[in-house]
Amino acid sequence: MASLKLPARQTELIAKALAEPRRVEILRQIGQCDGSAASCQALRETQDVTPATLSHHIKELVNAGLVETRMEGKFMKLTLNRPVLDAYREALSSI
Amino acid sequence: MASLKLPARQTELIAKALAEPRRVEILRQIGQCDGSAASCQALRETQDVTPATLSHHIKELVNAGLVETRMEGKFMKLTLNRPVLDAYREALSSI
DNA sequence: CACTCGATTCGATAATCATCTAACTATCGA
DNA sequence: TCGATAGTTAGATGATTATCGAATCGAGTG
8 A cells, every 4th residue: 555646637547558458468568577677579579469559559558657668779678667557456446 | 355356358348447437437426325325316416427328337337247236116226346346456466 | 871670650440439319118106 | 097207228420549551760780
């Protein structure tokens, strides 16, 4: 507990982000690489989508605050923002 | 913990159900009447939608297993299925 | 500089879905 | 039995959005 408190708007964005099974899969894969970071390439190999679609999903996840990205040269590294996910779970418990 | 384990399909339905802010509001109102049950009328007064739309949202919530309904004469009573909501929170923590 | 490769952006398409109106069913009370 | 009220169903419409191909951008490398 003592999770951070999410603005209502962000809570909605997270809910929408999680509504798409493919995004949950992506999120799960990112979460698996704990400590280190997932690479966008690895996602492309696992998830069966075009780069354009993947880019779109990643944007949604970042927009919801669930994922953070940084560029390493020309490669993108992704990390799960677990505190935000936990805060969302907490928000659900207030229902 | 020791929540029930949701089938993947149900997890998706729940995520989709929660993606609509209006449904979360409905769910919250149902959850508020704890112990007793919310009436569909009360929802109609609070939520600013037509009966048809409300009926549709309730169907989605029931379909996801988040809400249970029973008829009392011509009135519908709704209860939040909290174990299912908790199980979904648990599913999220496995990410 | 030219080329490659990872990722983004744009525009189009198709699917999903929230919402409404209107018609219907069912239950209760007069 | 008639009328009112609670909820559902069907069909239409509009908004959102997942997806793709193609063009583009940017960083590294020859």
